Amino acid sequence: MDSLSGVRIIDFTRYAAGPQITLLLAFMGAEVIKVESMVNIDHFRREEAAVVFGSARAAADCFNSLNASKMSVTLNLTTAGGVELAKRLVQLSDVVVDNFRAGIMDKLGLGYPILREIKPDIIMLSASSHGSTGPESKYIAYAVTMGALSGLSQVTGYAGGPPVIMRSSADLRPGTSAAFAILAALNYRLETGEGQFIDFSAREALSCGIGEIIMDYTMNGRVRSRNGNRDDIMAPHNCYRCKGEDKWVSIAISNDEEWAALCQAMGNPAWTKEERFGDQFSRWRHQEELDELIKAWTINYDHYQVMEMLQRVGVAAAPSFSNEELFNDPHCRERECFTSVQHPEEGELFVLAPAWKFSATPARVTGPAPLFGEHNAYVFGELLGMPEEEISRLVAEEILY
Amino acid sequence: MVAGPYCTKLLADLGAEVVKIERPGRGDAARSLPPFFHDMPDPEASGLFLYLNTNKLGITLNVSTATGKGIFQELVKEADILVEDNPPQWMTEQGLDYERLQEINPRIIMASITPFGQTGPYRDYKAYPLNVFQSGGEGYLTPGGVENVDRPPLKVGGFLGEYDSGLSAAIAILAALYWRRKSGDGQRIDISKQESLMALNRLDMVRSANEGEVITRAKQGVPYGGVLPCKDGYTVFITWESVQWDRLVAFMGDPEWANDDMFGDYTGRYKHGELINALLTEWLVNHTQEELYHKGQAAGVPFAMVYTSKDLVDSEHLKERGFFVEIDHPKTGKVRYPSSPYRFSETPCQVMRPSPLLGEHNEEILARRLGHRQEELAKLGAAGVI
Known part of the structure; x- marks a missing residue:
């Protein structure tokens, strides 16, 4: 069984953050209807995406990754007819999600006060970059700029180097957090019958992930900056070069016992007995020298070998895995981290399987991302009961567009 | 933990x-x-x-x-x-x-x-x-x-x-x-x-499985923007839509270089990202982070700031929320x-x-x-x- 079977979601999101929200809920069995239109086409379906990702297939792959298991309808929300149909869909649904800039849904006539009137127990989550209130609520943002505004870029990078921009994960993290909020509201609704509105801010979601760094400022006035892979306490604590091209292993040592085990695995070279590495604090103080010495050892082995040698003696070591290595990794294979779908245009495409292993309600990928408007017939014909001629008329009038 | x-x-x-x-x-x-x-x-x-x-x-x-x-x-x-x-x-x-x-x-x-x-x-x-x-x-x-x-x-x-x-x-x-x-x-x-x-x-995770692409930290064609130096530190911006490029050009006061044909469409700008960044930086270094963020946004260009924890706590926006x-x-x-x-x-x-x-x-x-x-x-x- 699916944990969210029977839950229907109308999904007005595009790009990455929004689609991640509904993707996670689709994995749990919710029926997700993605509302698209030529007027407002998803970034990953555009020609520009093929430029950014290198090929049309790569762009389709990214879209597939974010929209697997969903349905697609084409609805032109700049027309009165389109908005009317959207409302009829909302009446048949449990959750509405959008990631427009603050205020756009209201402008379209699809704001929460209106939706609540036609579906009193609807749950609506508006996921905007800055939230729906506040002086910057209308500002435009993407993963890169939100990562910077959240405080993450400031604390990511080599010591003394420039701040690092965040990847698409800076969209998917907030998306994950928003899915959590929707699940909380779904639970509340099951208990009380009440829906609600959730104002979600993506940049705040990212800031929540550096709580202790912010607390260092609010408690001590300390502004943290970039410090590579350094830890406040642990040393050695870094990624070390291994044999091969651009291969690295991460090693972290938190106490004397682990240090002794690391030394032994390295064959107890004389330098490990030096006073400057004699205790945790000394090692922390001399970690730069330490890093060089450890690197001189790791460079002789490949990163998997180092992991195995060190894990065998209880030392935390793991390769800095590339996407290719993870796809071929025996551990990921055994845990079925990747699964494939049959895409009507691209053939077999791998996607990541859901990250949670449930014993009773396994989350799963049920199909590829939809083609543009693939489910118009099901949604407008079956769900809304519209005759075929009417659907054709709506297409001709560019309401289904 | x-x-x-x-x-x-x-x-x-x-x-x-x-x-x-x-x-x-x-x-x-x-x-x-x-x-x-x-x-x-x-x-x-x-x-x-x-x-x-x-x-x-x-x-x-x-x-x-x-x-x-x-x-x-x-x-x-x-x-x-x-x-x-x-x-x-x-x-x-x-x-x-x-x-x-x-x-x-x-x-x-x-x-x-x-x-x-x-x-x-x-x-x-x-x-x-x-x-x-x-x-x-x-x-x-x-x-x-x-x-x-x-x-x-x-x-x-x-x-x-x-x-x-x-x-x-x-x-x-x-x-x-x-x-x-x-x-x-x-x-x-x-x-x-x-x-x-x-x-x-x-x-990123499926790109190797599906397109044989091993993604690394190395430069792979630079879209323009990202983290760039400005007068008092770093600024950040990115443009996904062509209209945002047009707005950026207007925001800079319509410099001659920006109207070069090679920057005429998305593909051209993507291809010449590095050059654009170099030219942009000459202009950015005359402006402060705050200025670029708020005035840039007012002009419809997605600028941001590299916020520190202090900036977060001082943010009027976050306070109001x-x-x-x-x-x-x-x-x-x-x-x-x-x-x-x-x-x-x-x-x-x-x-x-x-x-x-x-x-x-x-x-x-x-x-x-x-x-x-x-x-x-x-x-x-x-x-x-x-």
């Missing part, structure tokens, strides 16, 4: 009653980690611990003792959800595995959070936050777009990957809770931190904490209590809830059970 406590903090901040079980003596390892209030090491004043355990009740309990196990089982009997982050075999060794606990409470939802999950060849591998982050695929790509890859891959600042894993577990728990409300059934949830991180990089909440704690007095990214119209998050002191609620939970006699508590303490 971080992932498990963050998971239950998310639930506690939404109103769940969370009873945190710590080992007698030192308690949660996060208690011994900085930042400490006024930099004075104190197990009751770690900012990390204080942030991660708001709204929870705290008890001390050594579940390795026979009596401790008994008390633990009494707690499980009354609970809806159990979250644990011990190494995979540990709960079984204690005789407290899911099968056993399910006999005591058939409706229990048990979630386990570990670096590599409960199965697979790496399940018993040790991994600290750094190792976890590098296992998840994002580390290998951080920092992206560098000239050469001779410097090591990095983690994102702080414990981000641990927070991510806690959030992933919290989602699974709420889905299981929803299912339980409908079906009456509990279940077992296995959360691998590695997989939680891979899920956040799903776009009430993102920071003040929490009073016996050791620190009132301190501002980040709250949450969601504002629920019906079920707002509320801070009812600060993080618990070590064993603060032993009496409330053990005596008042479970009915152990008051004089028993002293004996349990002396025996190292609580």
Whole structure:
């Protein structure tokens, strides 16, 4: 069984953050209807995406990754007819999600006060970059700029180097957090019958992930900056070069016992007995020298070998895995981290399987991302009961567009 | 430490009653980690611990003792959800595995959070936050777009990957809770931190499988924008839409170079990203971060600032949204904490209590809830059970 079977979601999101929200809920069995239109086409379906990702297939792959298991309808929300149909869909649904800039849904006539009137127990989550209130609520943002505004870029990078921009994960993290909020509201609704509105801010979601760094400022006035892979306490604590091209292993040592085990695995070279590495604090103080010495050892082995040698003696070591290595990794294979779908245009495409292993309600990928408007017939014909001629008329009038 | 406590903090901040079980003596390892209030090491004043355990009740309990196990089982009997982050075999060794606990409470939802999950060849591998982050695929790509890859891959600042894993577990728990409300059934949830991180990089993760593309930190064609120097530090911007480029050109006062044919369309600009950045920088260095952010946004160009923690706390926008909440704690007095990214119209998050002191609620939970006699508590303490 699916944990969210029977839950229907109308999904007005595009790009990455929004689609991640509904993707996670689709994995749990919710029926997700993605509302698209030529007027407002998803970034990953555009020609520009093929430029950014290198090929049309790569762009389709990214879209597939974010929209697997969903349905697609084409609805032109700049027309009165389109908005009317959207409302009829909302009446048949449990959750509405959008990631427009603050205020756009209201402008379209699809704001929460209106939706609540036609579906009193609807749950609506508006996921905007800055939230729906506040002086910057209308500002435009993407993963890169939100990562910077959240405080993450400031604390990511080599010591003394420039701040690092965040990847698409800076969209998917907030998306994950928003899915959590929707699940909380779904639970509340099951208990009380009440829906609600959730104002979600993506940049705040990212800031929540550096709580202790912010607390260092609010408690001590300390502004943290970039410090590579350094830890406040642990040393050695870094990624070390291994044999091969651009291969690295991460090693972290938190106490004397682990240090002794690391030394032994390295064959107890004389330098490990030096006073400057004699205790945790000394090692922390001399970690730069330490890093060089450890690197001189790791460079002789490949990163998997180092992991195995060190894990065998209880030392935390793991390769800095590339996407290719993870796809071929025996551990990921055994845990079925990747699964494939049959895409009507691209053939077999791998996607990541859901990250949670449930014993009773396994989350799963049920199909590829939809083609543009693939489910118009099901949604407008079956769900809304519209005759075929009417659907054709709506297409001709560019309401289904 | 971080992932498990963050998971239950998310639930506690939404109103769940969370009873945190710590080992007698030192308690949660996060208690011994900085930042400490006024930099004075104190197990009751770690900012990390204080942030991660708001709204929870705290008890001390050594579940390795026979009596401790008994008390633990009494707690499980009354609970809806159990979250644990011990190494995979540990709960079984204690005789407290899911099968056993399910006999005591058939409706229990048990979630386990570990670096590599409960199965697979790496399940018993040790991994600290750094190792976890590098296992998840994002580390290998951080920092992206560098000239050469001779410097090591990095983690994102702080414990981000641990927070991510806690959030992933919290989602699974709420889905299981929803299912339980409908079906009456509990279940077992296995959360691998590695997989939680891979899920956040799903776009990069499948590119090798599908297009044979191994993504690295090396430059792979530079879209213009990103982090660039400006008058007083760095500015950040990115443009996805062509209209944003037009607005940027107008915002700069329509310089001649920007009208060159080679920047005429998206593909051209993408191809010549490096050149655009060099030309842009000449203009950016005459403007401040604040100026670029607010005036740029007013002109419809997605500029941002590299915010420090101070900038976050000082932000008028975040103030108006009430993102920071003040929490009073016996050791620190009132301190501002980040709250949450969601504002629920019906079920707002509320801070009812600060993080618990070590064993603060032993009496409330053990005596008042479970009915152990008051004089028993002293004996349990002396025996190292609580």
